[in-house]
Amino acid sequence: MSFLPVEEQLEIIERGTVEIVPKEELIEKLKRSRKQNKPLKIKLGVDPTRPDLHLGHSVILRKLRQFQDLGHEAILIIGGFTAMIGDPTGQNKTRPPLSEKEVKENALTYIEQAKKILDTERLTIVDNNDWLGEMNFFEVIRLASKLTVARMIERDDFSKRFDNNEPISLHEFLYPLAQGQDSVHLHSDVELGGTDQKFNLLIGRHLQKEDGQEQQICLMMPLLVGTDGTMKMSKSYENYIGIDEDPNEMYGKALSIPDDLIYEYYELVTDIATDDLPNIKVNIEKDPRNTKHDLAHTIVRMYHGEAAAHAAKDHFEKTVINKEVPDDAPVFEFESGVEHRLLDIIKETGFSPSNGETKRMIKQGGISLDDEKVKDINHSVTLSSDSEIALKVGKRNFGLIKGK
Template sequence: MSFKPVEEQLEVIKRGTVEIVPEQELVEKLKKSIKTNTPLKIKLGVDPTRPDLHLGHSVILRKLRQFQDLGHEAILIIGGFTAMIGDPTGQNKTRPPLTLEEVNENAETYISQAQKILDESKTTLVNNADWLGIMTFMDVVKLSSNLTVARMIERDDFSKRFANNEPISVHEFLYPLAQAQDSVHLESDVELGGTDQKFNLLVGRDLQKADDQEPQVCLMMPLLVGTDGTMKMSKSYDNYIGIDEPANEMYGKSLSIPDELIYRYFELVTDVSNEELEELKKKVEQDPRNTKHELAFTITRMYHGEQAAKDARNHFEKTVINKDVPDDAPEFYYEAGSSHRLLDVISDTEMTSSNGETKRMMKQGGVSLDDKKIQDPNFTITFESGDEMELKVGKRNFARLKSK
């Protein structure tokens, strides 16, 4: 195996990266890798707390893929054990731990989606329950002796909660130790994580030193801002673009991001070259509208292919720009003379997940019948013979309602 020169590898590795600790050690590791013709072990640990991935998750997964493409060994750790502890990172309270069944179910979905980004043939997939789950209580006590309480309180969310007299459970202190033990067990050279994972990654260095290992380099990636332009991408904030979403939905959501995020999305979630990025920076300033369509097309093509991206673009132009109902809109039939609440009709179409969501969309003006906004949740349709109506729910969901 031949590796690219250190400078060329660093150009790829540093793209979009917030911080590398310490960067000079990474340089030395890359030099040694080239000299010995040995790939570095690149570790990424993920707790399958949710079954679905979005573009925010793809940022760190894409960095792992870049290391793969450079010839290094990618190790994806499914946190089968750590997910049951619950990591409060980035939160001011403990994330509820999951059951073993929930973890295993989420892990299966997570892996299948992650493989849309990673090279499956070059990915080492492991579960930290295999080594953490067999540790004895004495093992945990010995592991805990490597870190002081003062060191733990340095972690930002712990220090804030401590200052505010908010409870911190002892098991929360064990989470960084468990994640760090993964690094010791795998003898990782580099660990990847978001900026919210910095403390945990650095604890990995501490434990490796205590075990007389060469400490890992910690590489932190930014947390992707969601489509609202304010909060980090999260399903909880409803500002996400799922990597498993239909092409039309993915294309339309990509167009909803603020103009100031266009370049950042190109940089963090697409494969465009660094040379293309320079050109895109100019295009964003000169023509943000068309550049955003280019971004939406690029993202959709990555996950659904060229033809699906073209179809999604045509669908958007037809339904949003020209405000036409798509030819493939589903049709729903109701008996002539019958009356139905629009709320129940929308439930029949399954275009929302619940009546509560439908009511919220109505209140926000997101539901229309024959281009007339309907905001009354008790609005009732009476179907007469030969009736045909066009229903729109949200920005991209359409249906035809017909009498029979």
């Protein structure tokens, strides 16, 4: 195939990118690739610790897709070995060590969702357990000899903990080495990662040099801020937009982001042409409300199609703006003439994961009956045979309660 001129490739590659180390070497690799008509090997490693993907994951996956569209070889590394280690610092309780079975199950789900972003027909998928899992103890020691403790302590979190006399386990030093060894094994030309992965990506460059290979380029993308406008997007922080979520939920969540994040979301998570981004910036200043609606529409359209995006907008206008119960709201029937606790009703609907969460929503004014907020956690309802009560739980869960 023929490759675009280097300047045009670079414009696409640099969109949303925080740092390229070193950029000059990337330019030289792109020139050689174009001259030899040979694609670069672009590496992205993921630990399938969770089976579900959100827009935060899409930032780096979309960058990998851009390299695919430019004609380069995309390599997705499933961290079958590293995911079984868990969080190497032991600080992140949301990343416990996984069994081999859990890793495989999560990986299948991960890949299935990643198909919404990547062209899997032009994607090489590998598992680093195939080579890291085969290393013997001598090989691990030999690998460890290629890096000094002083170099490891340069990593920001290590240096802070060392200065504070906080413990650092030896296996934590091995995690960056394992990730770097992936680059050596694959002879990668470019490795993608978030800004929090910079140290590990640079270790890959170092190990490649030690092995006599040409060093990879490290390309860092920003960590997407979640819908709360404060923390990075994460399911643990409940500030995420899942790429496999219901269109109505996705649309509503997109509208909840702060105005100062609208442009960042357009740049990092949408397929809006780069040439159109300056106009987006102007539209945000003039009319942030409708520009955010356009953003929500774009996100839903990318993952569910144009029809679903229009339907999601109609649903939002009907249920949130006009406060109507949607036509497709589910109907729940309960025995008439009997007192039913609201907690039990909501548990039956499945709109809340627990009674504790339901009580929290009641206290925060998040549950209403016939458009009146419920204030008492012990509220009960007695239905007649012709009763029909509109129930709203949270921002986007609607139902009709009837007596039978």
